[in-house]
Amino acid sequence: MAHAAPVCARLPPWRVLLLLLALLAFSCFALTRFPAAGAPLAALIAASSPAAGGSGRESCAGFYRGEGAGGRRAASASVEEFGAVGDGVTSNTAAFRRAVAALEQRAAAAGGGAMLEVPPGRWLTGSFNLTSRFTLFLHHGAVILGSQDPEEWPLIAPLPSYGRGRERLGPRHISLIHGENLDDVVITGSNGTIDGQGRMWWELWWNRTLNHTRGHLIELVNSTNVMISNVTLRNSPFWTVHPVYCRNVVIKDLTILAPLNAPNTDGIDPDSSSDVCIEDCYIESGDDLVAIKSGWDQYGISVNKPSTNIIIQRVSGTTPTCSGVGIGSEMSGGVSGVLIRDLHVWNSASAVRIKTDVGRGGFVTNVTVANVTMERVKVPIRFSRGSDDHSDDKYDRTALPTISDVRIVDIVGVDVQRAPILEAVHGAVYEGICFRNVSLRLREEVRRRHAGWQCESVYGEAHGVFPEACEELRHNGSSSWCGLS
Structure with missing residues (x-):
């Protein structure tokens, strides 16, 4: 009995080359779109697969x-x-x-x-x-x-x-x-x-x-x-x-x-913790719906317990003064490997916010924010600084945070008051920031005054965003890690 030839053997050489290039591109996309820490994503796939008895809804x-x-x-x-x-x-x-x-x-x-x-x-x-x-x-x-x-x-x-x-x-x-x-x-x-x-x-x-x-x-x-x-x-x-x-x-x-x-009635605050799953929650509060933390100024730096491998998904709610999901401001032990997706926020100060200050030190890296919808939010995405909120006067004025490898994709906002505000802590540089497929419809009465993004010492790329991104994010290489679709 004759055996069928492998698919690649039956294709012309030029098609084989195109197939290999496509597979390579997909592999790069998979590695860059989501956090590199494989454990939480593997757990998501395993828990939701029909073979594991799941319903197909990722958990x-x-x-x-x-x-x-x-x-x-x-x-x-x-x-x-x-x-x-x-x-x-x-x-x-x-x-x-x-x-x-x-x-x-x-x-x-x-x-x-x-x-x-x-x-x-x-x-x-x-x-x-x-x-x-x-x-x-x-x-x-x-x-x-x-x-x-x-x-x-x-x-x-x-x-x-x-x-x-x-x-x-x-x-x-x-x-x-x-x-x-x-x-x-x-x-x-x-x-x-x-x-x-x-x-x-x-x-x-x-x-x-x-x-x-x-x-x-x-x-x-x-x-x-x-x-x-x-x-x-x-x-x-x-x-x-x-x-x-x-x-x-x-x-x-x-x-x-x-x-x-x-005051300060945050919903869920994972703090210096790892392998954390937050899903399918509804929250109304006077502060952040979810806030990822890891210690405060020199004490957090000394203890050195980062928050890692954190998944936040299918969370909805409202907070008039704070964020749907915040990272910081107490993040001195570091934050890495975070996936935030399927977030719905309304009547709030911001949907997603990274907040820090001089003296915090620490890092925020390898963060993916995907599929966020928002209505009537003041500032949709914000990197903020200068809270001037310290444990005591012994904090290190030279301890600056490092923010890198943050991907924000598939964002829709209606009736928002501002374009994103992205400001690094003075003396620090935030790099590897990616925005892709972002559509923000500003309120008619504020569109002329606040239509533009506000960026300072924040660098990366933006692809398919409206309103047009700030100059610091316009390095749009067609084959870049951020621009792949």
């Missing part, structure tokens, strides 16, 4: 490798078993703490993990700590309420990469739900709610009577295999979800809500 939830995603825990109990009362008035701080400690012992005896169930009701509590191989499960109708007594949010040491409380010198208030040095931690449910009742804390901030930095709603420190999903988070005193020095973190299917004037 990075495979970053979490613990045992608790399917509710598999050796021991479980309701918080009611430990004396909790869901009337919204009775303090259940001691009950939650007893429950975690008792379940940890039961799980150890059973040779597995534990799950604490919160049934329907309003469960008032102060801060409590989670433990390893542990699931906190909120049933439909369950609401955990943050105590209005500041004494129930004890003070803890500042993070080493910040050197002090973020808002005030010295220690800081612990988060409502806290964990440190843990492995395999899950906070989930059937859309139960965790409400920090943050107005008390916001008023202390507004009235300038805050003595110590406010606590987060959820903070996990130096932990691995973290999953937070299928809950509603409301009214955090400060940043809502803060994984810091963590790895293998999945944050998905969350609704995060705070009044749009509530």
